[in-house]
Amino acid sequence: MASEAPVSDQHTIDAALAxxxxxxxxxxxxxxxxxxxxVRAYGLSAADAADAVQGTWLRLVENLHTIRDPERIGAWLLTTARREASLLSRRNRGERLIGDPAITEHSDSGPPRTGNVHPDPALAVLSADEGRRLWRTVETMHEPCRSLLLLMATAPDAGVHQLAGRLGMPSGSYGPTRGRCLNRLRTMLTAQEAQP
Amino acid sequence: MTRHPPAIDDESLVAALRLAAGRDPVPAHVSAAARAVFGLRVPGASAALPVATAAPLGVRSADEARLLRFTAAELTVELEITSVDGLVDLAGQVSPLPETGTTVEVRTPHLTQSREVSATGQFAVTGLPPGWFSVVCRRPEHCPVVTSWTRIRP
Incomplete structure (x- = not known):
């Protein structure tokens, strides 16, 4: 895992604006x-994920002058990307946004208003330190969770049948089991935080 | 940053596990596209933002035209979208009626098509790949107006 890039500072943002x-x-x-x-965590194909990420940067170009704050830019980007990914994921699952996708996207869930971007839990978890801590926790989990999470993370393009087959479980069990394992992991992380 | 806020959703956990596992790196073309986005700025332009359009009665079929409307202070750009064979056709209307010499550029991140706007304010482009679109309207003696980027899919 590469080390974290330096924190983007005001100078970087001002220079981009210039x-x-x-x-x-x-x-x-x-x-x-x-x-x-x-965005890939929403189950998007590489092509759809590329589309969602590109849209996120296009929105940043449009909105950078209203953000400016280096503390908020990461949360803003992540919120925007997750929203795009969620919309694409819903469309792919057949929830057709028939009336007018583009306008629906803008009116319901355009880029976050720049005045009220909340610190995003996803941003905290997506740091190198937190990633290492996550994996140390996964290592302590029982089966099938340890194998399932490892496989899920290292085979991002594998389908449900493939993943379930490699884990030796029925395809229909994969989704619910994954959900339980993620819940378990979340509980363990919360318990860690409760300790000094 | 050592504390988790209370609610981390499944997608965030999955993303974090995968990021740390390092097995799904960003494709080079995705990073290249992100860098290239910077060249799509239109300095000095004013933004035309999307406004909701009421779907015409009965428009519920996927092959009916869709309408997008963008407004800036003194200009409205409407785009009627149709899809043919997976490609996107756009029929546009600029209002109020633009003066002679007004042009539009219909842009995707990869290509730009320029059109003169007709005396009745209309323009059209056909056969564009689905994806992100933006229209720049240039009128003589005015700042350019650029619509916010919008994803159009068949």
Whole structure:
């Protein structure tokens, strides 16, 4: 795992606003990995994930002048990306947004209002330190959770049948089991926090 | 940052596990596209933002045209979308009626098609790949107006 890119500072954002491509590239370098993982977690294909990430950067170009705050830009990007991914995921599952997808997207769930972006739990968890802690916790889990989470994380393009087959469980069990394992992991993380 | 806020959803946990596992790196073309987005800025432009349009009565079929409307301070751009063979056709209307010499650029992140706007304020482009779209309207003696990026899929 590469070390964290340096925190984007006000200078970087101001330089991007002034038209400095290198400053923009620094933002892309800093956030691309987290945005990609965030949208892929919605079960999107690589093509759809690319679409969602690109849309996120397009929205940032439009809105950077209203954000400006280096403390908020990560949460803003992540919130925007997750929203795009969720919309695409819902469309792919057949929840057709018939009337007018684009307008629906804008009116219901356009980019977050820049005044009230909350600290996003997803942003905290998507740091290198937290990632290592997550995996140390997974290592202590019982089966099938330990194997399931490992497989899920390392075979991002595998389908449900493939994953279930490799775990030796019926396809219909994979989804519910995954849900229980994620709940269990969440509970263990919460318990860790309760300790000093 | 060592404390988890109370609610981490499944997608966040999955994303974090995968990111740390390092087995699904960002494809190079995705990062390249993100860098290229910076070149799509239109300096000095004013933004035309989307406004809801009421679907015409009876429009519930996927092959009916859809309508997008974007407004800036003094300009409205409407886009009627139809899909043919998986590609996107756009028929546009600029209002109020633009002066002679007004042009539009219909943009995707990868290509730009320029059109002169007709005397009745209309323009059209056909056969574009689905994805993200934005329209720049350039009128003589005015700042350009650029619509916010919108995803159009068949």
């Amino acid at each position: 038209g400095d491509q290198a400053a923009w590239d620094a933002l892309v370098t800093r956030f691309s990995g987290r945005l990609w993982s965030a």
